[in-house]
Amino acid sequence: EKGGYKHFMAKEIAEQPAVLGDALRHYLGETGQITLPGGGIDFTGVSRLTMVACGTAYLACMTAKYWIEQLAGLPVDVDIASEFRYREPPIPEGTLAVFVSQSGETADTLAALRYCTGRAQRIVSVVNVAESSIARESDLALPILAGAEIGVASTKAFTCQLAVLALVALEAARQRGTLDAATLAAHVQDLRSMPGRLNAAMATEATVAETARRLAEAEDVLFLGRGTMYPLALEGALKLKEISYIHAEGYASGELKHGPIALVDKTVPVIVMAPHDRLFDKTVSNMQEVMARGGKVLLITDAKGAAEAGEGVWQTLVLPEAPELFAPILYALPAQLLAYHTAVAKGTDVDQPRNLAKSVTVE
């Protein structure tokens, strides 16, 4: 069943270009027109979104917030389901509630959905398991079509969640007229190019595995990112702690000097996720602050970023270029591969990490 791979997680990481391509074809067909099932989402009267999930699915929501706000001009609140359900927040008129869950059975996410039923204008879920409770109890369920995900650490579900959420953002922009037709078509084209870029990025695996062997010696690791790379930094840290048991934290790069820089010394690797985008220079200056304190920086970037990063970087991992908007889909891959190979180097149980269940169906 592992298709020749040592672990389900390795198989599921490697499957991403294919399943992502399938998911995009499902929603875009050959024409590139976004087609959502069940009549789609009507954004008329929608004035805000509230997105709720747990773990990696929550980080997919955090990423989507950047897209939906930027492309469609709709404000988005993102919440952790276990907080949302007991906070019982007001749900203003015109709220579209979106629940993201691979399994569709996460207890807190389901409870949050039930809280929104009758309060929100519409309940949409983004799920991998089409016949799950969360899918059944939503007005509309959007399948991510990742196929069965067995490894406890979520990988292909994350990238497919991102793809479907990107399509929701583009569809909202289309209906609201916040993007002209040519820009919209260009973004769709960019999104369709992501499976190919992910495939090309798989070529970095051997280099990542080498870096991971060194990372395996660390006790603490920091991940930094700005903009959409901020949720990716959180995802990198979550993956690493989950399967390698190394203490890892993700921070928004700009938060560094508000606390976490106190942790930095030569024993703490700092993983900086920074494609060469409009925020690159800012992240480089954060990186220099880390290096000035002896921190070992692993920079994950593209060729332009590598050329402009300057001296003193411990290691650089060069990824293919990606359209700025959808770079998070690509940068998920090195985050997953790093965690995977670090766990393999440490000899932990990659697919069944201690204390964790694939689906958290009790509180």
Ligand code: M6R
């Ligand atoms: O099935 P769900 O997407 O609702 O699960 C949510 C989290 O439990 C899940 O993403 C968890 O954080 C993963 N183990 C992360 O790799």
